[in-house]
Amino acid sequence: MIKCKICGHEVKYRLIEHIIKTHNMTIDNYKRDYGEVVSEEYKNKVSEKSKEKWKDIEYRNKTLKSKEWIYSDKKLNKKRIESIKNYYKNGGKVWNDGLTKNENDSLKSIGEKNKKNLTGRTKEKYEYLNKHSKLMKSLWENSNIKQKWEDIQNNEKLKTKWKNKISETISNKIINGKINTMSSFNCGWYKNENGKFWYSSELEKNTMILFDKLKINWKNSKEKIKYQDCNGNYHYYIPDFNIEIDNVEIVIEMKGFDWDGLTEIKANEATKLYNYRLFYSIDELKKYLKYEINKNKIN
Numbered sequence: 001m002i003k004c005k006i007c008g009h010e011v012k013y014r015l016i017e018h019i020i021k022t023h024n025m026t027i028d029n030y031k032r033d034y035g036e037v038v039s040e041e042y043k044n045k046v047s048e049k050s051k052e053k054w055k056d057i058e059y060r061n062k063t064l065k066s067k068e069w070i071y072s073d074k075k076l077n078k079k080r081i082e083s084i085k086n087y088y089k090n091g092g093k094v095w096n097d098g099l100t101k102n103e104n105d106s107l108k109s110i111g112e113k114n115k116k117n118l119t120g121r122t123k124e125k126y127e128y129l130n131k132h133s134k135l136m137k138s139l140w141e142n143s144n145i146k147q148k149w150e151d152i153q154n155n156e157k158l159k160t161k162w163k164n165k166i167s168e169t170i171s172n173k174i175i176n177g178k179i180n181t182m183s184s185f186n187c188g189w190y191k192n193e194n195g196k197f198w199y200s201s202e203l204e205k206n207t208m209i210l211f212d213k214l215k216i217n218w219k220n221s222k223e224k225i226k227y228q229d230c231n232g233n234y235h236y237y238i239p240d241f242n243i244e245i246d247n248v249e250i251v252i253e254m255k256g257f258d259w260d261g262l263t264e265i266k267a268n269e270a271t272k273l274y275n276y277r278l279f280y281s282i283d284e285l286k287k288y289l290k291y292e293i294n295k296n297k298i299n
Contacts, residue, residue: 002039006030013042028095035105064128068135102188125247164234171224203254204240206282214289217244223251227269229262237266239276245292251276254285 006023015037019030027037053059092159096149101108123129140146152158188194190208198221199205221239228234241252251274255263263278270276279285 001041002036005034006165012039014038017217030105031095031104032099064131066129072135072139100188167235171238201256203256203282207241207252207254207285209240210282210286210289211243214293216289216293218242221251223270223274225266225270225273227262227266229265239270239272246287249275250292253278255280 001010001012002015004015004018004023006019006025009015009018009022011018015030016027019025019027019037023030030037077162096104096107099107101111107141121129123133152162152221187198187200190199191197191207198209199208219242221242225237225243226234226240227237239251239253241254243250244250245284251270253267253270253276255278257280258264267276267278277288279288281284
């Protein structure tokens with residue numbers, strides 16, 4: 001059985017029809033906000049049917065052959081790539097955009113199943129993996145990507161240009177909320193009356209809580225700061241927050257520690273462009289904020 005988390009309606013297998021007709025809501029939106037739309041019993045039945053199909057040697061061979069054809073046929077592959085590009089260009093998103101395993105049962109379940117299924121698997125033991133590995137190697141060897149990659153690796157000027165382009169692309173995606181950073185740390189979504197905001201560490205989460213507690217107007221920073229590392233290579237850095245106290249905008253960066261040795265270099269570049277402040281603890285930030293708030297009250 002599965003229960004609708006909006007109204008409590010309960011069904012044996014699927015909530016899909018109920019969600020669309022009763023709540024006039026898309027399945028993607030329901031999954032994003034509430035989780036699963038089908039019961040475990042239903043998923044198990046579908047899984048069993050799928051397993052039965054794959055036991056059929058003819059079905060298995062046809063399916064694997066079709067997959068091989070899709071990725072090896074150059075015209076079809078080009079068409080498929082263009083279709084995917086247009087989808088994202090027109091605002092399309094992957095189904096799990098913005099979700100984490102901590103807040104979505106489906107992602108958590110997929111992660112656990114994949115971990116269980118993939119542990120111990122190697123191409124030496126599994127024929128499918130062996131064939132897929134050979135196919136991918138063949139595609140790599142026969143593509144112009146390999147030649148481009150080798151040209152870049154053998155030319156320092158091209159390599160630097162390539163690294164800078166990747167750095168700029170990633171920083172733009174972070175700014176636009178398309179990727180989340182530092183997922184290995186304590187991360188997730190912080191929600192308040194203004195929406196939900198991604199935090200990449202416990203320190204960032206506590207900073208958001210402090211801003212709300214002190215009733216400070218804040219948002220995730222979208223400032224992109226170019227800096228040069230010790231080897232002369234350029235990168236982009238995005239601070240954590242923009243806040244406003246009495247119409248004065250301040251760019252805030254929270255650091256637990258200087259893990260890459262570049263914190264001061266980034267700070268120097270940021271200070272040239274913005275009213276920038278760097279803090280290594282919540283207590284340090286709290287003292288600064290209270291001072292700024294009280295100073296303006298006195299004045």
